[in-house]
Amino acid sequence: MDILFLLIPLSLVLAVAIGAAFWIAVDGGQFDDLDGPAVRVVADDDLPR
Amino acid sequence: MDCAHCGLPAPEGSSFCCPGCEAVAGAIGGLGLGDFYRLRDAAAARPARPVQARPEDALLDDAPTLARHARKLEDGTLEIELLLEGLRCAACAWLVEQAVARVPGVRESNVGFATRRARVRWDPATPLSKIVTAIRAVGYGAWPYEHGRIEMVEAGERRTALRRLWVAGLGMMQVMMYAVPAYIAGEGEITADIESLMRWAGLVLTLPVVGYSAAPFFRGAWRELVRGRLGMDVPVALGILVAFAASAWATVTGAGAVYFDSVTMFVFLLLGGRYLELLARARAGSALQRLARAEVASAERLVAPTSLETLTIPAARLVPGDRVLVRTGEAVPADGEMEGPPSEVSEAWLSGESRALARRPGDALTGGSVNAGRAFVMRVKRVGDDTAAASLRRLMERALEDRPHWVAAAERAGGAFVAFVLVAAAAAAAGWWSVDPQRAVWIAVSVLVVTCPCALALATPMALVAASGALARRHLVITRGGAIERLAGATDLVFDKTGTLTEGRPRVLAFQAMRGHPLERARELAAALARPSSHPLDRAIVRACDGVRELPVSDHRNVPGDGVEALVDGRLYRLGRASFVAALHGRPFVAADGGDGTRAWLGDESGWIATVRFGDALRPEARAAVDALRDAGLRVHLLSGDGPGPVTAVAAQLGITQAVAQATPQRKIDHVRTLQARGARVAMVGDGVNDAPVLAQSDVSIAMGGGADLAQLRADAVLLSDSPADLAAGISIARRARAIVRQNLAWALAYNAIVVPMAIAGWVTPLVAGIAMASSSLVVVGNALRVRR
Numbered sequence: 001m002d003i004l005f006l007l008i009p010l011s012l013v014l015a016v017a018i019g020a021a022f023w024i025a026v027d028g029g030q031f032d033d034l035d036g037p038a039v040r041v042v043a044d045d046d047l048p049r
Numbered sequence: 050m051d052c053a054h055c056g057l058p059a060p061e062g063s064s065f066c067c068p069g070c071e072a073v074a075g076a077i078g079g080l081g082l083g084d085f086y087r088l089r090d091a092a093a094a095r096p097a098r099p100v101q102a103r104p105e106d107a108l109l110d111d112a113p114t115l116a117r118h119a120r121k122l123e124d125g126t127l128e129i130e131l132l133l134e135g136l137r138c139a140a141c142a143w144l145v146e147q148a149v150a151r152v153p154g155v156r157e158s159n160v161g162f163a164t165r166r167a168r169v170r171w172d173p174a175t176p177l178s179k180i181v182t183a184i185r186a187v188g189y190g191a192w193p194y195e196h197g198r199i200e201m202v203e204a205g206e207r208r209t210a211l212r213r214l215w216v217a218g219l220g221m222m223q224v225m226m227y228a229v230p231a232y233i234a235g236e237g238e239i240t241a242d243i244e245s246l247m248r249w250a251g252l253v254l255t256l257p258v259v260g261y262s263a264a265p266f267f268r269g270a271w272r273e274l275v276r277g278r279l280g281m282d283v284p285v286a287l288g289i290l291v292a293f294a295a296s297a298w299a300t301v302t303g304a305g306a307v308y309f310d311s312v313t314m315f316v317f318l319l320l321g322g323r324y325l326e327l328l329a330r331a332r333a334g335s336a337l338q339r340l341a342r343a344e345v346a347s348a349e350r351l352v353a354p355t356s357l358e359t360l361t362i363p364a365a366r367l368v369p370g371d372r373v374l375v376r377t378g379e380a381v382p383a384d385g386e387m388e389g390p391p392s393e394v395s396e397a398w399l400s401g402e403s404r405a406l407a408r409r410p411g412d413a414l415t416g417g418s419v420n421a422g423r424a425f426v427m428r429v430k431r432v433g434d435d436t437a438a439a440s441l442r443r444l445m446e447r448a449l450e451d452r453p454h455w456v457a458a459a460e461r462a463g464g465a466f467v468a469f470v471l472v473a474a475a476a477a478a479a480g481w482w483s484v485d486p487q488r489a490v491w492i493a494v495s496v497l498v499v500t501c502p503c504a505l506a507l508a509t510p511m512a513l514v515a516a517s518g519a520l521a522r523r524h525l526v527i528t529r530g531g532a533i534e535r536l537a538g539a540t541d542l543v544f545d546k547t548g549t550l551t552e553g554r555p556r557v558l559a560f561q562a563m564r565g566h567p568l569e570r571a572r573e574l575a576a577a578l579a580r581p582s583s584h585p586l587d588r589a590i591v592r593a594c595d596g597v598r599e600l601p602v603s604d605h606r607n608v609p610g611d612g613v614e615a616l617v618d619g620r621l622y623r624l625g626r627a628s629f630v631a632a633l634h635g636r637p638f639v640a641a642d643g644g645d646g647t648r649a650w651l652g653d654e655s656g657w658i659a660t661v662r663f664g665d666a667l668r669p670e671a672r673a674a675v676d677a678l679r680d681a682g683l684r685v686h687l688l689s690g691d692g693p694g695p696v697t698a699v700a701a702q703l704g705i706t707q708a709v710a711q712a713t714p715q716r717k718i719d720h721v722r723t724l725q726a727r728g729a730r731v732a733m734v735g736d737g738v739n740d741a742p743v744l745a746q747s748d749v750s751i752a753m754g755g756g757a758d759l760a761q762l763r764a765d766a767v768l769l770s771d772s773p774a775d776l777a778a779g780i781s782i783a784r785r786a787r788a789i790v791r792q793n794l795a796w797a798l799a800y801n802a803i804v805v806p807m808a809i810a811g812w813v814t815p816l817v818a819g820i821a822m823a824s825s826s827l828v829v830v831g832n833a834l835r836v837r838r
Contacts, residue, residue, distance in 0.1 A: 004243050008227070008250050015223045015254060022215050026208050032161060 288497035393422030516786035674773035
């Protein structure tokens with residue numbers, strides 16, 4: 001059970017990391033449009049470049 | 050067969066309803082974007098405007114305009130946000146994005162469906178007008194987007210709310226991980242040091258949830274207390290605070306129970322409800338943006354007081370005192386005063402009234418109106434935020450902040466309930482203190498949490514949110530808070546005939562050639578004369594003569610109030626009033642076939658050639674809609690200012706028995722009052738500001754939004770599709786919402802009546818209280834979502 005002394009603090013770090021990642025994603029505008037990307041990925045839209 | 054592009058009925062043998070749709074579909078196919086038709090889940094908007102380039106497009110390339118709207122990036126490219134018109138589904142967003150990306154010189158294009166905005170990055174070498182034209186070619190409108198203060202605030206609010214929600218959600222999940230072992234482990238199965246570690250971990254993760262995520266509740270509670278009121282936030286804040294403080298104390302001292310899991314879950318569920326409410330508000334806000342369309346882009350300013358020489362400038366740069374030339378068919382760029390010469394102005398955008406109104410020197414002009422007569426000069430009086438259009442828009446913004454009556458009532462009841470909860474919690478704590486001091490605090494927290502009035506607070510807004518979403522899908526946009534409840538309670542529905550049950554624009558009912566004139570030739574001539582004119586009747590002729598051979602015309606002249614004349618193959622023809630045409634040939638007036646209504650005549654120097662009869666046709670779906678409304682138990686009335694002939698005809702076709710013709714506004718108000726005196730709740734369907742007094746007298750008013758964007762502001766709701774069928778569906782949605790609100794309130798009351806005594810008796814631990822509260826909220830939310838069905 002001693003491993004818990006490592007795992008519990010680790011889980012805390014992980015939670016903070018996920019929170020930070022999400023925070024950045026929100027600020028980057030990734031949640032501003034939740035419908036468009038779903039369609040964009042289905043569409044065959046390779047541009048002739 | 051329905052139009053392949055917009056889904057409206059198309060003529061037999063054709064895949065499209067109009068040349069506009071056909072051109073747009075052609076453009077979409079030409080770009081290799083045919084996938085659009087496979088991906089979309091809503092028919093496209095019918096292209097409202099001609100697809101060709103428009104004069105104000107050139108303004109987009111004007112350096113000051115670019116400087117105002119576009120940002121210059123480090124690599125030398127420009128970036129701009131365009132507000133899009135006509136987006137119906139996510140596939141539309143994709144289509145616009147692709148169409149823009151295929152314009153040479155565009156580096157990046159990004160369309161947000163939710164925001165209805167396109168962000169485009171492009172080489173300065175490519176004119177912006179080309180990008181806007183490309184968007185128009187596939188059937189959408191676009192204009193540079195100016196960040197309004199409100200939108201900025203709203204976007205910031207939404208992000209903050211999302212962050213708070215996520216922090217709470219993450220905290221909740223992780224804290225639960227630390228809490229569950231303590232619940233399921235038997236006595237002595239977890240060593241004291243590990244249990245303490247888990248408690249500390251829970252404390253650490255609860256800290257941001259309470260300190261950051263729950264901050265709005267503390268602020269709200271503080272504001273309520275300062276104002277001497279008891280709102281929903283007070284017990285919420287108190288419950289969170291007491292539970293957290295006691296748990297933290299237990300963690301530090303290592304004695305007593307901790308309920309970090311209850312605290313975090315509680316905060317998360319509350320924030321979730323608030324976030325949904327925020328989204329609904331934002332959706333209502335996007336209707337606002339559509340009003341911005343009434344603004345005019347360019348103006349022709351007179352350079353000198355004496356000459357008619359003009360300089361085209363962006364309308365935004367006009368200042369009061371400027372003198373502006375408004376040509377035939379162009380829009381009045383700002384509010385002002387007519388200088389002359391006398392002309393006619395159509396205020397259809399404001400009133401829905403398509404008939405042009407005479408304006409003499411000195412008369413007031415409203416920005417956005419269209420010059421339907423000859424060119425005139427006006428003096429600008431008010432620009433920008435001071436114009437009628439802008440103030441109407443502000444009215445709508447304010448309307449959005451209205452508290453619906455249901456919500457207000459729930460809040461008042463909530464206030465009393467909160468007081469009761471606080472007293473009950475305090476009494477329970479005091480009572481238990483004498484019996485078992487150890488449990489007193491926790492029982493008080495249980496009472497606070499379990500009775501948390503969220504079921505009560507969520508019941509109404511959730512149903513309203515779901516209902517406004519469902520209504521928006523039927524193109525019915527609510528502009529005033531209480532509209533849904535009043536719509537649900539309506540017993541009588543009054544149609545104002547003009548434009549509500551009929552097409553609202555003139556249509557050719559009969560085209561009759563005179564003896565000795567072939568019909569086909571007459572149609573070609575009429576279409577040729579009407580084509581260059583923008584008069585509604587001429588437009589109707591062009592629509593009716595669609596497909597005829599195009600004859601070349603020269604010396605086309607518009608005679609306001611009379612008609613048009615032009616040379617075709619060297620002969621002079623006139624189309625217009627009988628007197629105007631008769632003046633050309635001097636022949637006596639001839640009788641035409643029966644039927645009343647507006648008429649136009651066609652003639653040349655040797656006599657009459659043809660006559661055209663116009664009328665207002667019934668909307669195709671009107672009959673079914675009126676039947677549906679009657680089936681829903683509504684009494685349907687028709688009040689119209691038109692003559693008895695057309696009104697009886699419409700009423701008979703629709704089976705409406707209560708029809709009043711030649712109704713003046715006063716008469717309409719009296720009629721509505723009489724109905725109300727008999728206990729009826731009257732829903733009024735109008736189409737413009739000209740029926741504003743009647744709309745105000747009615748219990749709930751609905752504006753048809755197609756022609757008259759700004760008229761929307763006077764009404765409680767706007768029907769964007771103009772379809773009476775959507776109206777019938779809207780009323781049934783509103784009624785379902787009302788039923789669900791009642792169920793939800795009943796549930797909330799029953800739940801509280803059962804759990805409060807249990808919590809006071811000490812049978813409910815804070816965790817169970819939290820779960821019970823959460824399930825109760827979920828029941829309410831789930832029930833509310835049934836409105837969408």
